[in-house]
Amino acid sequence: MSSYHAPTKEFKFLLETLAPLKDLAALPHFAEATPDTVFAIIDESAKFANEVLDPLNWSGDQEGAKHNPADCSVSTPKGFKAAYDAYCAMGGAALPMPEEFGGLGMPRSLITLTDEMVHSSNMSFGLLPMLTQGAIEALLLAGSDELKATYLEKMVSGEWTGTMNLTEPQAGSDLALVKTRAEPQPDGTFKIFGTKIFITFGEHDFTDNIIHLVLARLPDAPEGVKGISLFIVPKFLVNKDGSLGARNDAKCVSIEHKLGIHGSPTCVMQFGDDGGATGYVVGEVNRGLEYMFVMMNLARFGVGLQGIGIAERAYQRAVAFARERVQSRDVGAPKNPSVPIIRHPDVRRMLLRMRSQIEAARALAVATGYAFDLAEAHPDADVRKANKAFVDLMIPVHKGWATEMAQDVTYQGIQVHGGMGFVEETGAAQHYRDARITTIYEGTTAIQANDLVGRKMAREGGVSARALIGTLRAFNAELAKSDNAHLQVAANKLARGVDAMERAVDFNLAHFNQNVRACFAGSVPMVKLFGIVCGGWQLARAAAEAHRRLVAGDADRDFLEAKIATLRYFVDTMIPEAVAAAEVIVDGSEGTLALAEAAF
Amino acid sequence: MKILVPVKRVVDYNVKVRVKPDNSGVDIANVKMSMNPFCEIAVEEAVRLKEKGVATEIVAVSAGVAQCQETLRNAMAIGADRGILIETDVELQPLAVAKLLKAVVDKEQPKLVVLGKQAIDDDANQTGQMLAALLGWGQATFASKVEVAGDTATVTREVDGGLETVSLKLPAIITTDLRLNEPRYATLPNIMKAKKKQLDNVKPADLGVDVTPRLTTLKVEEPPKRQGGVKVADVAALIDKLKNEAKVI
Numbered sequence: 129m130s131s132y133h134a135p136t137k138e139f140k141f142l143l144e145t146l147a148p149l150k151d152l153a154a155l156p157h158f159a160e161a162t163p164d165t166v167f168a169i170i171d172e173s174a175k176f177a178n179e180v181l182d183p184l185n186w187s188g189d190q191e192g193a194k195h196n197p198a199d200c201s202v203s204t205p206k207g208f209k210a211a212y213d214a215y216c217a218m219g220g221a222a223l224p225m226p227e228e229f230g231g232l233g234m235p236r237s238l239i240t241l242t243d244e245m246v247h248s249s250n251m252s253f254g255l256l257p258m259l260t261q262g263a264i265e266a267l268l269l270a271g272s273d274e275l276k277a278t279y280l281e282k283m284v285s286g287e288w289t290g291t292m293n294l295t296e297p298q299a300g301s302d303l304a305l306v307k308t309r310a311e312p313q314p315d316g317t318f319k320i321f322g323t324k325i326f327i328t329f330g331e332h333d334f335t336d337n338i339i340h341l342v343l344a345r346l347p348d349a350p351e352g353v354k355g356i357s358l359f360i361v362p363k364f365l366v367n368k369d370g371s372l373g374a375r376n377d378a379k380c381v382s383i384e385h386k387l388g389i390h391g392s393p394t395c396v397m398q399f400g401d402d403g404g405a406t407g408y409v410v411g412e413v414n415r416g417l418e419y420m421f422v423m424m425n426l427a428r429f430g431v432g433l434q435g436i437g438i439a440e441r442a443y444q445r446a447v448a449f450a451r452e453r454v455q456s457r458d459v460g461a462p463k464n465p466s467v468p469i470i471r472h473p474d475v476r477r478m479l480l481r482m483r484s485q486i487e488a489a490r491a492l493a494v495a496t497g498y499a500f501d502l503a504e505a506h507p508d509a510d511v512r513k514a515n516k517a518f519v520d521l522m523i524p525v526h527k528g529w530a531t532e533m534a535q536d537v538t539y540q541g542i543q544v545h546g547g548m549g550f551v552e553e554t555g556a557a558q559h560y561r562d563a564r565i566t567t568i569y570e571g572t573t574a575i576q577a578n579d580l581v582g583r584k585m586a587r588e589g590g591v592s593a594r595a596l597i598g599t600l601r602a603f604n605a606e607l608a609k610s611d612n613a614h615l616q617v618a619a620n621k622l623a624r625g626v627d628a629m630e631r632a633v634d635f636n637l638a639h640f641n642q643n644v645r646a647c648f649a650g651s652v653p654m655v656k657l658f659g660i661v662c663g664g665w666q667l668a669r670a671a672a673e674a675h676r677r678l679v680a681g682d683a684d685r686d687f688l689e690a691k692i693a694t695l696r697y698f699v700d701t702m703i704p705e706a707v708a709a710a711e712v713i714v715d716g717s718e719g720t721l722a723l724a725e726a727a728f
Numbered sequence: 729m730k731i732l733v734p735v736k737r738v739v740d741y742n743v744k745v746r747v748k749p750d751n752s753g754v755d756i757a758n759v760k761m762s763m764n765p766f767c768e769i770a771v772e773e774a775v776r777l778k779e780k781g782v783a784t785e786i787v788a789v790s791a792g793v794a795q796c797q798e799t800l801r802n803a804m805a806i807g808a809d810r811g812i813l814i815e816t817d818v819e820l821q822p823l824a825v826a827k828l829l830k831a832v833v834d835k836e837q838p839k840l841v842v843l844g845k846q847a848i849d850d851d852a853n854q855t856g857q858m859l860a861a862l863l864g865w866g867q868a869t870f871a872s873k874v875e876v877a878g879d880t881a882t883v884t885r886e887v888d889g890g891l892e893t894v895s896l897k898l899p900a901i902i903t904t905d906l907r908l909n910e911p912r913y914a915t916l917p918n919i920m921k922a923k924k925k926q927l928d929n930v931k932p933a934d935l936g937v938d939v940t941p942r943l944t945t946l947k948v949e950e951p952p953k954r955q956g957g958v959k960v961a962d963v964a965a966l967i968d969k970l971k972n973e974a975k976v977i
Contacts, residue, residue: 133742136760160920168801168919171762176913219916232916684758 129555130448132182132249132441134174137687138487139241140167145673146491146666147237147498157505158235166238169223173242176218180211181249188252188391189558193332193383195393200379202331202393208253212334216286220246221257225264229280236504240497243430244490247437251562252391254437256289256329258430263290263341266358266423270411278366279339289335292427293324293342293361293397294420301575303343303417304352308399310344310359310407319404320344320361320378323396326569330395331363331380338363340378342399342407343416350414358416359407361399377405388561424570425519428527429496431570435527435534435563436489442534442541442559443482449545449554450475469544478540484698485537487670487691488663489530495666496522514595521584521592522662528576528652529659531566538563577651580658585633586640586647593633600626600665607668612675614696618668621699625661628710632657635714649720650713657713660706664698671695729876729898730785731774732838733808734829735767737792737799738849751947754849763799765911766844768806769904772911773874774842775807782876785809787836791820791828797927804922805914811927816939818932822850824939826858831935833863838899840881845870845903856903866896870905 143149149163188205195202215221224239225231246254264283267276282288299305308322320342324330331338340361349355365373377400384394399405411419450470458467469475496519503515538560542549549556567573585593604626607619632654640647674691682688739745740760748755763771777783788803790796791814800811814828833841846853860867868883872891875882876898885892886905914922932939960966970977 162923164798164801165920165923168798168805168914168922169916172805172914172916172919214913217915218913223916232920687758 129186129553130445132178132185132444134170134177134245134248135440136170136174138490139170141673141687141691142491142494142670143237143241145670146494147235147501149237152235152237152498152501155505155507158233158501160233161235161238166234169234169238170241172218173220173245176215176220177245177249180214181246181253184208184211184253184391185250186555186558188250189388189562190390192390193393195331195380195383197382200331200381202333202380202383202395204332204334204393205391208391209334211250211253212256212286215253215257221260221286222284224261225284226268229276229284231284236497236500237494238497240433240493243433244437244440244493247434248441249437250391251434251438252389254434255389255392256332256334257286258427258434259292259328260286260290261430262292262423262427263339265426266292266341266410266419267360269422270358270415270419271360272410275360275408275410278370279360279362282337283339287335288337288339289329289332290339290341291327291330291397292420292423293327293330293340295326296323297325301572303356303420306343306345306356308342308344310346310357310409311404312346318344318346318359318407318409319400320359320407321400321404323398325396326384327380327395327397328392330393330397331383332393336364337366337372340397341410343420344407346413353417355414356416357413358410358419360410361405361407365406377402387564388558389565425523427570428523428576429493429500431566432489432526432530433493435531435566436486436493438559438563438566439482439486439489439530439534439537442538442556442563443479443486445554445556445559446482446541446544447479449548449556450479453548475544478544480694480697481701482537482540484667484694484702485533485663487694488667488698488702489526489533489659491666491670492522492659492663493526493530495669496526517592517595521580521596524576524580524584525655525658525662527570528567528573528580528655529663531563532573532656533659534563534566573652573655577655578648581636581640581647581651581654585636590633590637596662597626597630597633600629600661603665603669607672610672610675612692614692615668615672615675618664618671618695618699621703622661622664622668625657625664625699625703625706628707629657629661632710632713643717645721646717649717653709653712653716657706657709660702660709664695664703664706667695667698729783729840730787730836730838731777731783732829732833732836732841733767733770733774733786733788733803734825734841734843734855735771735788735790735799735803736764736844736847736849737761737790737796738764738847741765741848747948747950751949753945753948761795761798763802764844764847764849766846766848766904766906767799767803768844768911769906769908770842770844771803771806771808772909773871773902773904775912776909777840777874777876778807783840787812787838789814789829789832791816791825791932793817800927801919801922802914804925804927805919806912807918808925810925813927813929814932814935815929816932818939819941820939821941821943822852822854823858823942824932824937825855826862827937828932828935828939829855829859830862831937833859840876840898840900840902841865842874842902842904845905856901860901863899863901865900867901867903868894868896869903871902872905872907874902874908 152158153162184207191205222231223234227233310318342359342361367373380395381398382396453469499515499518506512542556545556548554604619604623671692674688678688740762743759745754774786786808788808789812870886871883872886873884879898881896
């Protein structure tokens with residue numbers, strides 16, 4: 129079975145082009161993030177992903193996590209605990225975290241790529257640090273100094289892990305329906321009672337303690353989303369001196385049997401069967417959902433990276449197979465012997481469809497990661513604001529599109545393998561199964577799409593979307609002046625994509641108040657349209673830089689020419705899909721809404 | 729006790745190298761470069777000796793182009809305390825490197841030099857031995873176990889027939905074999921700290937060493953392509969082929 133090789137050359141090129149580290153390191157906040165340090169971190173993280181995490185991916189899938197009903201414990205697949213210990217010892221968990229709590233304070237631009245490598249090599253494993261990061265963010269945002277002092281340092285180092293307990297059987301996408309109860313106690317703590325489902329790594333055998341973040345309602349809380357509070361419920365209570373105390377009344381009663389990510393235990397958590405689980409409120413009561421949503425931005429960004437990571441893995445596996453598998457003669461030279469299937473035009477098409485979408489989504493992710501960093505650390509408030517607006521607009525696009533693209537890419541990955549992709553032993557099927565969850569958790573594609581057309585567009589009168597369209601038009605005008613034929617074509621085709629985007633945005637803004645159902649009927653196509661056009665834009669920025677380097681005599685011609693050729697495939701074949709999406713948005717809602725409900 | 733660890737920057741072991749079209753050498757432009765794996769083992773061993781309290785300072789040294797700095801930073805991220813780059817664009821051959829290292833040893837006065845038994849690019853397996861000869865020090869090559877007590881190093885060597893254990897008086901040279909240890913991953917905080925460690929830059933001329941190549945590469949070729957196998961009809965045919973075609977019996 130072919131192994132994973134982190135595409136570190138591509139990573140470094142993207143950072144130099146789309147997230148200029150020189151500029152980033154000039155900001156006091158990221159003074160440590162100089163190019164040499166960042167590149168050394170990429171190389172070491174790549175080694176870890178290639179040599180430690182990738183070899184456990186297939187065995188982890190086959191073995192899966194196991195629940196032991198006798199003591200409500202969970203056994204993770206062989207090798208996972210040792211890999212987790214090594215990951216923490218290396219400092220992987222601490223990389224993006226603030227230095228105040230023992231983190232390394234590295235920029236999101238870099239984390240975008242280190243996280244991708246973790247998910248590429250072993251997505252089941254990657255979920256644990258991802259969820260812990262989310263829990264840490266929530267604590268940083270709203271936790272009291274006491275809670276921070278008790279929990280953060282150990283979570284940042286990875287000594288303890290975190291979970292996010294949101295979902296209940298009746299409350300999935302709609303968290304207003306959360307029923308878990310929190311009863312105030314005289315000492316200021318709370319007793320938590322209820323059942324949470326789909327809790328990733330809610331129980332495992334990696335660490336001594338697990339810190340659950342739990343959404344629950346106070347007895348007198350208002351109905352709906354404004355009555356939900358956020359609590360910390362540790363698996364073991366923590367004594368004043370930091371040592372572990374009594375076992376809390378929070379248990380994993382079973383784990384799910386899933387389509388994919390078998391190495392990651394998805395737990396049913398039972399709180400309060402034996403008199404109530406002790407919980408500590410995070411921030412103010414009744415503001416839990418608000419805190420969650422701030423944290424959610426990062427979690428959604430992370431799931432988008434899973435999409436890119438798993439797609440990259442599927443692509444590498446498909447290329448390795450296509451180079452090796454000899455089958456049929458070259459259609460252009462039928463007298464010659466049979467050739468590796470990579471020679472066949474349709475296999476090229478599939479591989480390019482995979483590769484170009486991955487590169488576009490990755491370029492957009494790095495650009496968004498860079499905007500995260502500027503929004504956080506730039507000295508100029510206007511620059512911070514503009515970048516924050518860009519991040520907010522791009523989060524649903526990145527999450528929605530990169531994960532849907534991963535479905536297509538892992539599907540093509542199997543198709544390249546033919547029958548060998550349908551059997552498990554080549555590994556292509558695992559990627560297809562693992563990828564499937566990414567369009568669902570942390571908000572389905574429809575939830576992202578509704579966020580895009582509603583909150584991120586209509587509610588603000590389309591200011592950010594129009595600013596984006598302006599930026600895109602200016603970029604295309606510049607690109608059209610290129611002396612490279614491929615880049616000229618790209619400018620022309622991207623311009624068609626931007627026209628389509630503008631038609632779709634106009635439609636959404638014009639109809640959102642009068643006919644919101646029509647807008648929501650076209651919301652998922654809107655995500656696709658934005659993903660393709662913005663991904664194409666960032667891919668074109670990278671290709672333009674590749675061209676500049678080629679003209680300047682850079683000797684790495686293979687890599688740089690491939691960048692431009694990949695862009696050419698992308699604009700030739702994906703922009704038409706964006707234009708079609710615009711047509712569906714503007715002129716497709718009647719068809720979507722016409723059929724009577726009873727007729728389904 | 730001070731340990732000197734020479735490290736070499738080579739083509740990464742994952743890279744499938746290609747011979748240049750003019751057969752003048754291997755194309756190393758735009759390929760990933762890393763620390764020679766045997767040198768990583770040497771750095772790791774030195775760091776373990778320091779962790780055991782045997783060594784007090786580890787100095788990493790590399791000779792070659794400016795980018796060898798990255799290799800030195802890597803050694804410092806694993807645990808070397810400081811680095812010395814002997815910068816030159818001249819093609820370096822083992823004898824020249826041994827002379828450069830001798831000059832560094834004269835200046836730094838380490839009690840132990842630990843280096844890889846060979847580099848995965850040229851596979852020369854000469855530098856350590858040449859350095860020992862130039863210094864007149866004892867040497868233990870192909871080490872798979874190292875123990876240092878007082879002024880003596882006890883080294884288990886991998887030899888053709890099995891293992892050989894030798895005892896050496898310090899100062900001495902040790903070259904590392906594959907099974908000596910498994911190098912750790914550099915931790916990310918240590919990668920950040922490595923940037924702040926001292927890295928000195930000297931030129932061969934500063935050390936009074938002439939590094940002009942003594943050997944000329946005439947031609948570099950790909951190994952011959954493996955021929956496809958054939959099925960033989962019977963044992964007699966096999967014997968015949970072994971005798972007359974392969975000429976091995």
